[in-house]
Amino acid sequence: MAGTGMILFISLLLAGIISPSASQNCGCSPGLCCSEYGYCGTGNDYCGPGCQQGPCQASPPANGVSVADIVTQQFFDGIISQADGGCPGKGFYTRSAFLDALGSYPSFGRAGTADDSKREIAAFFAHVTHETGHLCFIEEKNGTSQDDYCDKRYTQQYPCAPGKKYYGRGPLQLSWNYNYGPAGRSIGFDGLNNPETVANDVNTSFKAALWFWMENVHSVITSGQGFGATIRRINGAYECDGKGVDLMNARIRYYQDYCKQFGVAPGDKLTC
Numbered sequence: 001m002a003g004t005g006m007i008l009f010i011s012l013l014l015a016g017i018i019s020p021s022a023s024q025n026c027g028c029s030p031g032l033c034c035s036e037y038g039y040c041g042t043g044n045d046y047c048g049p050g051c052q053q054g055p056c057q058a059s060p061p062a063n064g065v066s067v068a069d070i071v072t073q074q075f076f077d078g079i080i081s082q083a084d085g086g087c088p089g090k091g092f093y094t095r096s097a098f099l100d101a102l103g104s105y106p107s108f109g110r111a112g113t114a115d116d117s118k119r120e121i122a123a124f125f126a127h128v129t130h131e132t133g134h135l136c137f138i139e140e141k142n143g144t145s146q147d148d149y150c151d152k153r154y155t156q157q158y159p160c161a162p163g164k165k166y167y168g169r170g171p172l173q174l175s176w177n178y179n180y181g182p183a184g185r186s187i188g189f190d191g192l193n194n195p196e197t198v199a200n201d202v203n204t205s206f207k208a209a210l211w212f213w214m215e216n217v218h219s220v221i222t223s224g225q226g227f228g229a230t231i232r233r234i235n236g237a238y239e240c241d242g243k244g245v246d247l248m249n250a251r252i253r254y255y256q257d258y259c260k261q262f263g264v265a266p267g268d269k270l271t272c
């Protein structure tokens with residue numbers, strides 16, 4: 001009995017360490033694959049079918065969709081051309097950096113039917129457009145004068161470095177120490193000591209956005225919960241349940257626009 005109790009205690013402890021409630025993550029070291037079930041390792045069990053991140057085996061994509069064929073230069077330019085000339089993002093964000101980052105996330109935009117792929121890609125770029133003002137911003141507006149985004153609940157696991165701030169950076173405005181830590185570990189940079197990498201290296205900025213998406217959002221859209229559920233995952237506390245209707249609606253309009261450009265119905269459950 002004592003033995004069983006101890007095993008239960010240890011596994012609860014491990015569960016707490018591996019997945020803080022704010023973000024389920026694999027956070028594997030570079031070179032390791034994140035398995036379908038969220039564990040780090042190598043070989044077919046980790047890098048084979050269902051592999052979420054890392055050097056996943058280039059198995060034939062589930063639905064044969066080429067994300068690059070959907071995210072054309074014309075589509076990308078249609079977003080960034082709406083940012084003012086003086087926007088910092090204009091000389092930074094590129095389609096080729098998105099495609100480079102995509103290489104690390106082979107399951108992005110490839111789940112379900114070809115239409116499901118288009119909806120996931122439309123959703124991703126709708127949030128990117130909203131979060132960055134059509135790819136205008138690299139860093140959160142007034143980020144340096146804001147709170148340091150150091151969530152003390154996770155400092156044992158993801159200690160905040162002195163003088164560093166974990167405000168929004170990149171296409172999905174990665175924020176908080178509990179995201180910078182595992183994102184950096186997964187992508188291959190020191191997210192806690194060098195969070196600015198997300199704003200300085202464009203390939204890393206898109207990898208950080210796709211990392212966040214695959215950890216937090218991919219599963220809700222691919223399981224048919226609708227665009228509204230993706231809003232809840234990204235900024236639900238401020239926009240869902242009537243808290244930020246205008247912001248929610250802005251995201252929905254971008255999503256509908258991109259679905260239209262891709263020739264796919266947006267589906268239902270758009271609000272949250």
Ligand SMILES: *[C@@H]1O[C@H](CO)[C@@H](O)[C@H](O)[C@H]1NC(C)=O
Pocket residue numbers: 097100201202203
């Ligand atoms: C980004 O990725 C592309 C394609 O892999 C590569 O050619 C380029 O050098 C990378 N840029 C940086 C800044 O690492």
Ligand SMILES: *[C@@H]1O[C@H](CO)[C@@H](O)[C@H](O)[C@H]1NC(C)=O
Pocket residue numbers: 141142
């Ligand atoms: C952001 O900074 C600008 C100029 O520095 C200032 O005018 C504005 O009030 C600031 N906004 C917020 C929300 O702090």
